[in-house]
Structures are given as structure tokens and as C-alpha cells.
Amino acid sequence: MKRVSVDAVSAYFGAHKAVEDVSMVIEPARVTALIGPSGCGKSTLIRTINRLHEVVPGARIEGTVHLDEIDIYGESIDPVLVRRQIGMVFQRPNPFPTMSIYDNVASGLRLNRVKNKDTLDSAVERSLKLAGLWDEVSSRLNNPGGGLSGGQQQRLCIARAIAVEPAVLLMDEPCSALDPISTLKIEDLIHELKERYTIVIVTHNMQQAARVSDVTAFFTIAGAGEPGRLIEMDETSKIFTNPGDERTEAYVTGRFG
Amino acid sequence: MPKGKAKEVARAETSSLALQLSKKRRITGDAIFANLNRASGIAVIALLIAMIWFVLSEATPSLRHYGIFSFFHTRWAPSEASLASSSPNPYGIVQFIYGTAIVSIIAMVISVPVGVGVALFISEVCPKKLKKTLTTLTELLAAVPSVVYGFWGIAVLVPALRPAAGFMENTLAKIPGVGGFFEGPFFGFSILAASVVLSIMVLPTVIAISREVFSTVPRDHREAAIALGGTRWEVIRTAVLPYSRSGVVGASFLGLGRALGETIAVTMVIGNSVLGISWSILGQGATLASVIANEFTEANQPFHIESLFVAGFALMILTLVVNVIARVIVARMGAATGRAS
Known part of the structure; x- marks a missing residue:
């Protein structure tokens, strides 16, 4: 931090x-x-x-x-x-549409030249768990990220952002395109994430x-x-x-x- | 106001409202417009059918005389045709189908990577000032008449290819399996020369459409990749290319469509060898389009011109099939990436 x-x-x-x-x-x-x-x-x-x-x-x-x-x-x-x-994390959920859920979360790590399969696997799991999405997607990690609901897509984007363990997490109106229930989930998530990251929203x-x-x-x-x-x-x-x-x-x- | 009068006024009001809302008010202008559109739509379909009908009917005498399947061999020898005999059929067209396919495929192998590269440079890398100039220049490439490309092929490309052909003969030809495609001797006028000319001619199509496709990549996706710490190339790889895949495939197939039918420039440099298939790209060949252009004005043998129409019909079918395949692929990829194409 x-x-x-x-x-x-x-x-x-x-x-x-x-x-x-x-x-x-x-x-x-x-x-x-x-x-x-x-x-x-x-x-x-x-x-x-x-x-x-x-x-x-x-x-x-x-x-x-x-x-x-x-x-x-x-x-x-x-x-x-x-x-x-x-x-x-951006205003509108922007997962890479052609990539699977797994690849979306792993994309930042891959940009950092992480190639080891075990490292990637554990980082993807940890990030998705932290983003509160693991239970919903663990059985379909190879499905495209674009197939999730808006709220799930935004949590996927959060998982993608935190997978690289950044020092700071910026969120630009992360809930403005989401329904109230998804908004609530993201807000709960922010509470949990602040123990680990400097957060600006x-x-x-x-x-x-x-x-x-x-x-x-x-x-x-x-x-x-x-x-x-x-x-x-x-x-x-x-x-x-x-x-x-x-x-x-x-x-x-x-x-x- | 007396009661009767009030009722009358009310009725007048409702009837004028009814008039205002009446279907008739809108109908004339809309009807003209709708019918005009319908007529144009029908005209396009009618034209296509008429075209196919025309080519087929011109080819019919030859098809009747020899039978459809007798055209599927690789020797085209009009001088051997006679009105009396219908067998063997001297008008084999398989070498032209092969020629059309191989020339187009090599042209695409060259022009798609180059075209996508140029489009990426224009849309992602080059400074704004240069962008317009480059775009115009690439579009001008499309405005050069194909006969000029043919001249350029004869005067510049054929001599320039000689060292490259020599290299192929000495190295690639020795690779087992595929070596046959690069065996000498190099004739100058060749399948290779036609392919290279063609690749330059389809380049503007590939560039223009790819550029268009890259510019539709949402800023959101680019910024997602940038914010993750992507370099320019990484942004292209993670955000731009995957999103554009179906569009680039579409661009390639449109280019291929153009390549299949291109006539004059190909005729001028391919060598017009009609007596068989040259497996080596250094050898001479002919395409469906080039044989028609080359022989049409001097087709004086029995069933000669009718058989050229058979080649024309085959070309139409080939382009049709390629276009249908292209649409299916693009639609499928579009569905996979969740965007309409």
C-alpha cells in the first residue's frame, strides 16, 4: 500500500x-x-x-x-x-470481450510476463475470491467474460485490476452503470478491499x-x-x-x- | 348556445381530429418512397438472376455438346475442337480454377499481413498529421487502373523477381514435400508475378476496411489495456486485434473476392499457359478470368466462345461460394465476440 x-x-x-x-x-x-x-x-x-x-x-x-x-x-x-x-476500474464494465473469464483476470499478469501456470491459476482464484465472484464463475472460467451480467462484469474488472496486486486502486464511478443490488455488492467489496489497497473512488x-x-x-x-x-x-x-x-x-x- | 349547435360543433371537431389522424394524410409520400425502395431492391435481385441466366444460357450449347463433367480436366486446346466429335472434350478448365485459386491465395498471404500492418500503423501509431496523407495515399492505390498495374508488372516486377525466383529455386525447392511449388525454371511471366501484382491491387481494400474496423474498437477496451500497464503493442494485442478479428477476416475475404475476379493485370503477367497445371509458382499459368480476356476476341473454334462462358460461369460460382463462406465466418466470429458485423 x-x-x-x-x-x-x-x-x-x-x-x-x-x-x-x-x-x-x-x-x-x-x-x-x-x-x-x-x-x-x-x-x-x-x-x-x-x-x-x-x-x-x-x-x-x-x-x-x-x-x-x-x-x-x-x-x-x-x-x-x-x-x-x-x-x-472504469465507469462501464469493460472486460475484454473475446477473452475467457480466466484470461481476463490473468491479462494483467501476462502483461507482466508471468507465464507459470500455477502462479496464474492461484492469482486468478485469489482475485476472483477477493472480488466475490469465485463462487459464481468457478465452474465456467473458460466462458467468455462478455457473457456475464453487468454487475458480474464489473466485479470481473475489479478482479482483473487487483490480480496484479497494485499499490493503489482507482475506481471511476464503478457503479454508475449497475443496478442497486450489484451496486451494493461492489460497495461491500470496497469495504473488504480497503484493508489491502489505497482506494480512490x-x-x-x-x-x-x-x-x-x-x-x-x-x-x-x-x-x-x-x-x-x-x-x-x-x-x-x-x-x-x-x-x-x-x-x-x-x-x-x-x-x- | 343552443343544444343542436353545440353538438354540431363537437362533431365538426371530432371529424377534423379524425382527419388529422387519418392514414390518408401520410400515405402518398410514404407510398412513393416505399415503392421506389421496393423497386430498387427487386431490380438488384433481378439483375443478378439475369446475369447468371445470361452466362449460363451462353454456355449451354457447349455444356450440351460435351456434357458438364467432361470439362473437369486440365487441358484447354481449342484447335482440337470439331463440330463433329464431342469426345474427348478439348476444353478442360480445372487448370484455370487451380490458377485462380493459387494466385488469389498467394496474393492474400502477402497482402493480409502487410495490409493489417499498414492499417495498424495508420490507426494506432502514426502521428495525426501523417494520418490523413497516408490514408489518401493508400486509397489512391485503388484508383490506379489495373492495366497500369499490368504494365508495371511487365516492366518492373518481372525483372525484379528474377533474383527472388533464383533464391527459391536454390533453397525452397529443396524442401521435401513443398519443394515442388518452387521448382524452376523461372519464366518471368509467371504465377508468382501475377500473385505479387494482385497482392498490391487488393492491398487498398484490406487496408481501408481493417483501418475502419480498428477505429471502431471502443475506447473502454483500449483504456482497460492501457490501465493494466500495456505498452502500445500489448494494447494492440490484448484489446484491438481480438475485438477486430471478425472485421479483419471480412476485409480479407472482400480482398479475396476482388482478387478472384481481377483480369487484365493478371492476364498481362501470368503467361497464359492453358495446356495444364504448373504446380510450381515460378511456372506459367492462367486463371478463369485471364483465359476469357485472352481468347475472347479470337475465339473462332467450334464451341470456343461457349466454352469460355463455361469458364465464366465457373468463376461466378467460385466467387459466390467464397462470399457465402466469408459471410458465415464473419457472422460466426461476430457472434462469438458479441458484436454485430
């Missing part, structure tokens, strides 16, 4: 500034939720943590992000290797942030075309009961957003 320090990060798409001057420290073994209205830059910010932002043509960032003491934007750092340390569901997170960071934008900014970050209980900023209070009480 590692600590993520975001330091004066601004993120751009071409000339458009999507996020301005965000600094925050994300502690290990805790769940940090990023909340805020649509377009506030929370998804963009989370994508700067695994250097995924820069794969969009024309996108770049200012500022820097540290993983413990390492500057992941440092001159000598290979972004591909950064991403192998930081797992990510983006959500625009405030109840979800309240349920799963220890720390909450609230983002907002001043208006259309303005960059998103971090307004405040604190213990989740404090953000939802006694926030320091009136914009946060307006948002969490449902008066805007």
Missing part, C-alpha cells in the same frame, strides 16, 4: 483547463471519495494518478503526483510501469460516498467552461454533517448539483 500525494495539479485538454491547482494527500488503507457535480473534473483528476489522462490526444498536466516518495511524472519514469502499480452518488468512504473530497466548477477545483477534503462524516465550506454544504444537502 502506498500514499498518493497530488501536488498543484492542473489538467488540460488542449487549451481547455479541466482541473486547476489541486493538491491532496490520499492515505493508504483508506477509501477516499471524490464527489461533485458533473464536469467538476473529478474523473479527470483520478486519471492523472495513473497517467491515463495523457493518453488522450492533446491532454497534458501541470504539477506532479507522488507515489510514496517517487514522482510518477519524473523524467526517468515509464508511464507503462506506473500503471502496473496502480489498478483502475469517483462517484456522483453522495449516499455512496457516505457509505463507502473514510475521506471525502468535494470538487466543483464556478460555471461552464471554468476549470474544476477542489473545495475541501475531510473525514467523510465531517463533510456530510458539518462541512467547512457553504458550497459543500449546498451540494451534500442536495441544494445544487
